[in-house]
Structures are given as C-alpha cells and as structure tokens.
Amino acid sequence: MKKTTLITMSLITMIMLGSVYTWSVFRIPVESFYEINTFMSGLPYMVSLWFYALSMVISGRFLNLINMKKFAFIGVLLIVFGWVMAGLTTTIFGLVIMYGVFIGLGVGILYGIPIMIIQSLFNKNSGFYTGLVLAGFGLSPLVTAPIIKTLLNNVTLHQTFMLIGLLSFIILMITSTKLTSLDKSLEKDVSVGSKIKIDKVFIILYFLFLFGTTIGLMMIGLSYQVGVQYYDFSPSKVTLAMTMFALANGMSRLLFGYLSDRFNLKNIIRLAVFILFLSGIIAYINKGRFFGLYLLSFSGFWFILGAWLAIAPNAIKTIYGLNNYSKRYGVLFTAYGLGAIIGVSVSGLILDALKATQALYLIIMGISLMCLFVLGVKKFTLGL
Template sequence: MKKKHYIMIATSVLMMLLMGTVYSYSVFRVHIETLFDVGTLQSGLPYMTSLAFYALGVMVTGRLMKPSRLRGFVVIGTILIALGWFISGIAPSLGVLIFSYGVLIGSGVGIVYGIPIYIAQKQFPEKSGLITGIILLGFGMSPLITAPLVKVLIDLLTIQPAFIVFGAIFLVIQLPISFIYDTSIDEEVATSKVEIKHYGIKPFKSIYILFVIASTIGLMMIGLSYQIGVVYYEFNVLEVTASLSFFAIMNGIARPIFGRLMDKKGFVFSVRLSLMLIGIASVIGILNQGNSLILFIMSFSLFWFNLGAWLAIVPAAVKSFYGMKLYSRVYGVMFTGYGVGAIIGTVVSGMIMDLLRWTTNLYMLVLVLIGISFVIASLIHRQVRISQMYIAKQTQGMVEEV
C-alpha cells in the first residue's frame, strides 16, 4: 500500500469520526425534551429525520458517483453539515430542529459518507471489506469522544450553544480536509481483480429486508441507550455516559471485524453470527430489566456492535453479489434500508416507550425480528448453495469435454 493510501484512510477515519456525532443523539435527546416540552416519540423525530436523509444522501450520491465529482461531494456535504449545526443552535421550535438537524445534517452526512467507501471498494479490491471496516471504525467510535464532549458542552453552555460549537468544529476541521482529501483511484487496480463471487444470485430484496431489520433494531437501541439507562433504569448519569463510550468502541471495532469476516467467510456466515449476537443481547435485556449495570452494558454493547457489523456486511455483500460495475448504484439504493430502519425504529420504539413505559416489549420485538431474519438468511444460503452446485457441475462438464 502506498503512502498516499494510508493518508486517505486516515483522513477518511477522521471525517467519519466527526460525522458519527449523529450516534450521540441520545445524550441530546433528554435535553431536547426539556427545551421543547415534548415526549419520547417527538424528541426522536430529528434523529429519525437525520438518519432518513442520511440514507437518501447515500442513494443520490451513489447514482451520481463519478471520480471527477468525488471532491465536490465532500465539500458540499461538509458545508450542509456545518450549516445544520448552526441553525440547530438557534432553532426556536422542534420543527426547525427537525429541518436543521434532520434534513441538513442528515443529507450532508449521507453525501460525504459514500465517498470513502466507494474509493475503498475500487482501490483495494482484495481487502475491500477490511479497509471499509477500518474507515467506518471512525463513524462507529465517534461517541467515544463526542458523547462525553456533548455532555460537557451542554453542562457548560446549555444545549443550543453546544450545537453551534459542533458547527464550528466542522468548519475548522472537516472543511479544510475536504479540499485536500485524496479522491484519486487507480483504475487499473480497480478493474483488474474485481470478481462477482455469486454468479446468477442477486438477492436484493432479501438483503434489503435484512438490512432494514438490522437497522431498525440497532438505531432503535442506539437512540434510546442514554434514556433507558438514566430515565428507565435509573443508573448514574456519569456511568451511563461512560458506557456510551464503551458502546461506541464496540460499534467501531465490529466494522473491521465483520469486514474481514465478509472477505474470508462470506455473507451467510457473517449474517448468522450477527443475528445470534443480537438475540443474546435481547435475552440479556429481558432477564436484566435494569437490575444490573453490568448486564445493561453487555446487552447494549451487543446492540451497538451489531449495527456496526451490518454497516460492514452490506457494502461487501453488494460487491460480492453485483460486482464493482453496479456497486455504487446498487449500494446507494440498498442503503435506503438504513433510513427505513431509522423511521420504523424511532416511531415504534417511541410509541412503545410512551404508551407501555417499559423495555420488555422492545426486547420481545427484537426477538421476533431476529426469527424472521434467520428464515430470510436461510433462503439466501439455499440460493447460494444451488448456484455453487450448478457452477461446479458446469466446470466439471467443461473439464470432461476437454
């Protein structure tokens, strides 16, 4: 790997680290409820909108992706993010916050997010899963730094000035990076070693449903982590805030781990492992019910871990089933599943918590969704095995003819 590649990966991780502040929303959420006098469902709307437009931004960028446009996308996306933070800092109502935090920041993050992943898939065809996971490590581990920073800024300045500080951070750090970011791609490398691993199998709908379910579960639990720990389970605020940093580590390290698993073990193995871990997290949650901080940390760290896992699984799966020629378009549409999951997770979890006021129902819902996911994963596995048997027979026939 050349020196410029290491620099590209490092700057990508830094940008992801900044943009991953969206995962610290659970710290903002309690203060937003107080500021605008709203409940759990309403306070989740800026978060839900942000994730929905984040997914929409990835889709639009994917359809327009060309090497000559990459830097422009990074600059435009960064400006939208900074503007969204500044407007959030003066928002007079929840509706304005939904527009600024949701539409502007979400769109900006979505526009920038797909660029490093696209470059990684093209530039490192043999280790694309691992490199993508390393880059996404920054996004997942962002709350390790940003969650404590959010709390300190809110304690010192209150919530809206804290928003303005984040806007300034993007102008001072990410905007200059946008102008020097290396968007070059060695086309000879990008096209010489690319292969479609599963010929004839294009299970877009099945993968999309799995991604929606995984996103629904992960984003639902991430968005409620602080609130469940502090408000419902009544754990110490500092302990829960510290836990968010550990959750962020788990979310981050899942990405290179599952990126590597996708490179070595493939889609079905990785999916089944992730689903099993999510099921374990739900069972722990049902048994715990807020009696133990350690069990709370264990269950929610697994929820965060597996959302990170799916954000590494999906781009590698798209490349595996569709190849690089269709990658940017297919991945862009596939990523809308993340936005759909954000909407479903926010609305459903908000209704459950506002009406039923306890967490058991959330965990039971997750177990039902995991059961459905295992069935879908088994169907994909069957398709892959049939395809592999067919290819093996064709290859054997060709050998016998020779």
C-alpha cells in the same frame, strides 16, 4: 496520495460524521427545553437518518472519483449549516428541519466518498479496509459524546449545536480536501454501467439489512435515555457506558469487514443475527437491574449495527462487482433510512404508551428468529 494518509483522512471524516449517533445524549436536554415526549425528541434523529440514507441514493447515482470533490464541498456546507441553524431554532419542528434534513443530507453525501474510494482502490482485503474506515463512524461517540456532554454541562443546548458546527467546519474542510485530492492516475469511474437489476438475492439482502439497521438504530437512539430514565443509572455511569457502546460499534465494523474477506457471507450474517438475539435475551432478563448486563446487552445492539454496515458494502462488491457499485449500494442503503423511521417511531410510541422497555426486547428476539429462519431456507438465500 499514500494509502496510510487516505485511511487516516477517511477515519477522521467518519468520526465527525458519526456524531449523529450521539443524539441520545441530546434527548433529555431537548425534551426539557422544548417540553416534548420521547416520540417527539426522537424525530430529529429519525429524520436525520432518513435523509442520510436518501442522500446516499441520490449521490450514489452520480458520485465518482472524478467529481467527488464537488460532492464533498456540498456535504460539508450542509452539515455546518444544519448545526449552526439548529443552534438558532426555537421550535422542535425547526430542529427537525435543521438537524434532521440538512445534517442528514450532508452526512449521506460525505459518507459514500471514503467507502467508494476504498472499494475502488483496495483490490485486496477491501472488506477489512472498509471496516477499518467505518470503525471511525462507529467509534465517533467515544470521542464526540464526552465532548458534547461537557459542552451541555457548561453552555446551553443551542450554543452546543453551534460549537459543534464550528468544529465540524474546521475538521471536515481539512479532511475532505485532502481525501478528494487523488492522483490523476487513480481516477477511474466506477459508477458507469448499465441499469441495475434488482434480483431475489438483492431483495433478501435488503430485508436482512433493514431488520438489522432498524434494531440497531432504535437502540442506539435510546441507549442514554433508557439507562438514565428507565433504569435509574447515574448520568455519569451511562456516559461511560456510551463510550463502551461506541467501542463495540467501531470494533464490529473492523471485525466483520475482516470476516467478509475470508468467510461465506451467509454464515457471517447468521453470526450477526445470533449475537443480536442473545443481546435481546440478556436485555429482557435483566430489566435494568444490573449495570453490567445493561452494558453487555446494549453493546450487542451497537455491535450489530456496526457489523451490518461493514457487511453491506462488501456484500455488494462480492455479489455484483464494482459495476454500478455506488448506485446499487445507494439503493441498499434506503433500508437504513427506513430502519430509522420504523425503529425510532415505533420505539417512541411503545415507550410513551407502556413506560417500559420489555416489549422492545421481545420484538428484537422475534425479528432475530425470523431472520435465522430465512437464512436456513436454501431457496431464499441461493447466491449469498
């Protein structure tokens, strides 16, 4: 298979998988239909991200270039089943199971396949190519949010779920079949190796990744709701803003993938944390008064999540090599699942209690300063 075809199929696959980031578009219709609060409407999104991370760990222990076709087929079936059954459920807990568990598991299985292929077959500039592929996941709302919004305006919530399931089946079956049809000469197992060792460097990287993904996932899940309900911007303006957020998320993956190939890992992480800190300051000062500052600050939150998802896979390869790559990256990715649970649940409880967003921005600034402090202490970051 030509590398251009490999990149193209990977990008399309990631765009479909990244529709999980459009959950904020669903939240208001979900709250209206099921008559629930902010915390409850965040549960399907939170559970989906947790099982997404969990399946990365499980599949990472067994996934390799030889058996990936079977994993891809299972992943597609889980995603399609989740969307279709979400369209049939009549309770919020049923939606949590169908959208959260099944779609989350399927996304996690499929997500690891393009990354493993790129890291295995692209010896030069693997960070850039990984970032390029991951840009599809981040840019997904740019494509999928307008489609979902249009469907919600013309058909019911549950019909929208089922139509997305049908679209996912058609596209993912085509891309995953093509993606997993590697030449036999390229098939080499990068998962075989000794038991992975969890050292101090890995622990520091894990917690930095945890903090970055917690904030990113929290704010991505709230973007539409904050813009419409808390800041009183029109739904059409916020929908337009969502496309800009997705663009920031996608471009950051490409940019930080490129930077990961060329610069010191610690300095790249410092840059990501500093941008997050600035975004928190802008959001806190703005208080929803100016649409432009809302656009700038939330673009920063989306940007940093994309940055971390480009930094993480290349950091694992740079520090530890390809031996046990899938296993080690799977363990690191549990931080993403924890970030989903912590970020979505805490933000939901805060917003339900305070009916204001300022506390969230203070938390973001506090975590950012703590991360910058850790990165400044040499004994904590030797090896990064």
